[in-house]
Amino acid sequence: MKSRDSEPSGARGSSLLSRITLYSPAEVAKALRCSEWWVKEQARKRRIPFTWLGGSYQFTEEHVVEIIRVFEKTPASMTPAPSAARRVPQQRKALPAGSALLxxxxxxxxxxxGEPGS
Incomplete structure (x- = not known):
């Protein structure tokens, strides 16, 4: 019985590999405008996605997009910062019996x- 796909399995694999592009840490660093050391350090600490091939970090385009998402900062809400808002003084809690305020x-x-003669 013949399979639905008439391509040999090797041809299918090569077409998949032709679509995947792997980037080195140096290439990713250049694209992200950061140091190669930073890219490797983030990968080592498992903070960013990567592929480990041949004993070195490799990155796909999807990895680079995810790295950007991971470190994206969204604007804070439009409420005033706590330092700008008026603070209400808090009352001190009563001290337990037998203790003194330091x-x-x-x-x-x-x-x-404050000494004389200084």
Whole structure:
């Protein structure tokens, strides 16, 4: 019985390989305008997608698109930043019985600056 596909299996594989382009870390770095070291470091830490072939990192076009998506930053909402908004002072919690509020000491430089004869 003949298979539906009349191409030999080797021909099918070669057409698939002709459509896949692999890029080196240097090529990806140039396209992303970053260093080759950064690309390799992100791959080593598994923060970006990659293919490991022949003992080196390789990247497809889909990998590069995903890298851009991973590091994409969206604009913050239009609400004012917390520092710009008026802050309401918080009340201090009551201290447990037998404990005291800690107060920072005056630094020695400040102590010496206030001494007479300095």
């Amino acid at each position: 107060v920072a000491r005056v630094p020695r430089r400040a102590q010496r600056a």
